[in-house]
Amino acid sequence: MNKSQVLVLGGGPAGGAVAIGLVRLGYSVTLVSEPRPFDAVEGISDRVVQGLQGAGFNLALEQMAEPSPRRVTWNGITSAANTERLIPRQAFDLALLDDLKAQGTHVIQGRVTGIQPDATGHVAEVSLVSGEQLQLQGDFLVEARGRAAPAAGVPRVKGSQTVSLLQYWQGPADTPCSAVQSFADGWAWMALRADGRRYLQLTLDVASADLPPKRELGDWCQARLSKLEQAQPFMAGAEPAGEVYARTSTPVLCEHSVGNNWIRVGDAAMAVDPLSGNGIFQALSSALQAPAVINTLINHPERAGLAKQFHEARIEGLFYRFARIGRDFYAQESQWPTNPFWQGRSQWPDQVPLHLDVMPDQVSTGVRPVVQDGLIREAQVVITPDQPLGIWHLNGLELAPLLEQVRARPDLTPAEQLSHTQGPVMGERLALWMQQQGWVDDPKGQGEHEV
Incomplete structure (x- = not known):
């Protein structure tokens, strides 16, 4: 039996980011990664590239192509203004494991077949690629196996049941590109790699799709794709290659995502609609702060409640933020408002606006958990309707004391008050920024103030 301080199950971007973060904090980390069973390609934006760079995925980043054009037909309007980078996930995932090894993570390729608690943590049963069986023990467990992670009895919030059907096509080599198109019963995403492979x-909506038996899925998908204008360039001169892969893409939020010696990250904690094309970004968003949570739970058990509160509030906040982004994008499609696919998704999860207007009387300061020096601690933050978890600092400046400073002297403009401690130039900039956020009133028209 091999012993490790922290055991990470899942070698995707979320599990990898946690592993690298923990190694940087001095932990011994073993990560188990099951090889991806089928090839896939994913489109990512430049902000995802920045997130991957920050997480330390240097070798994995070498697998992505240069930005390629993406055409979108939505609500009957076609746009070609955007680009995205296409990454082959099998090659990307293998390179990500090389990044982990290079940075000190012990990587094991195999499938987790069972997990049991023991006296000091958890024991995982692993079936290696060679067929050998292995037992791994970890004092702390990180569940990062994505949507495939067992629910383990954790209650979950779910959106509309959604399925994505993927089929490969092969054609002649061509210039990489991608496309999106909405249709009456859902939406389609198409991608072409330079080697001629198409995805x-x-x-679709699970309840209303009326899918045929598995053996007929290929013809069923081809018939629907053939009616889509954006799909034609991807089908021309190409033929289907292989079976159709059906994957759930239902939004799911685990209501409990952390315990005293375990944590869920990435899609294992919350998985949202893939519509935005930022699945990796969403996974990273829920994982980058997890090393500090784990470090606190292990070394400062007296702060366990604070660390758990931080992680679960962050996971829930990210889930509903991404869900509302999807809702608003679905609501832009008005051609089939009563069709089950569009009706449900344009109204879920709620009617709360993605961005709330902020007025000065809605802004307060209070104590919230924050990340500092690899640990979770409490700090005074600024709390707004749009940022209920609080905003701690801006470019290293703690904001709550500065806002309190402004409010202490209502007879002065914010710029005048902030200039006393930050200097005239910085004081003016901070005051303008606070005004733009809705934290303070616009001083124009308020008359002269005596300094």
Whole structure:
């Protein structure tokens, strides 16, 4: 039996980011990664590239192509203004494991077949690629196996049941590109790699799709794709290659995502609609702060409640933020408002606006958990309707004391008050920024103030 301080199950971006973060904090980390069973391609934006760079995925980043054009037909309007980078996930995931090894993570390729608690943590049963069986023990367990992670009895919030059907096509080599198109019963995403391999995917409502038996899925998908204008360039001169892969893409939030010696990250904690094309970004968003949570739970058990509160509030906040982004994008499609796919998704999860207007009387300061020096601690933050978890600092400046400073002297403009401690130039900039956020009133028209 091999012993490790921290055991990470899942070698995707979320599990990898946690592993690298923990190694940097001095932990011994063993990560178990199951090889991806089928090839896939994913489109990512430049902000995802920045997140991957920050997480330390240097070798994995070498697998992505240069930005390629993406055409979008939505609500009957076609746009070609955007680009995205296409990454082959099998090659990307293998390179990510090389990044982990290079930075000190012990990587094991195999499938987790069972997990049991023991006296000091957890024991995982692993079936290696060679067929050998292995037992791994970890004092702390990180569940990062994505949507495939067992629910383990954790209650979950779910959106509309959604399925994505992916089929490969092969054609002649061509210039990489991608496309999106909505249709009456869902939407399609198509991608073409330079080697001529094409990825055609339909995303549908499970309850209303009336899918045929598995053996007929290929013809069923082809018939629907053939009616889509954006799919034609991807199908021309190409043929289907292989079976159709059906994957759930239902939004899911685990209501409990952390315990005293375990944590869920990435899609294992919350998985949202893939519509935005930022699945990796969403996974990273829920994982980058996890090393500090784990470090606190292990070394400062007296702060366990604070660390758990921080992680679960962050996971829930990210889930509903991404869910509302999807809702608003679905609501832009008005051609089939009563069709089950569009009706449910344009109204879920709620009617709360993605961005709330902020007025000065809605802004307060209070104590919230924050990350500092690899640990979770409490700090005074600024709390707004749009940022209920609080905003701690801006470019290293703690904001709550500065806002309190402004409010202490209502007879002075914010710029005048902030200039006393930050200097005239910085004081003016901070005051303008606070005004733009809705934290303070616009001083124009308030008359002269005596300094």
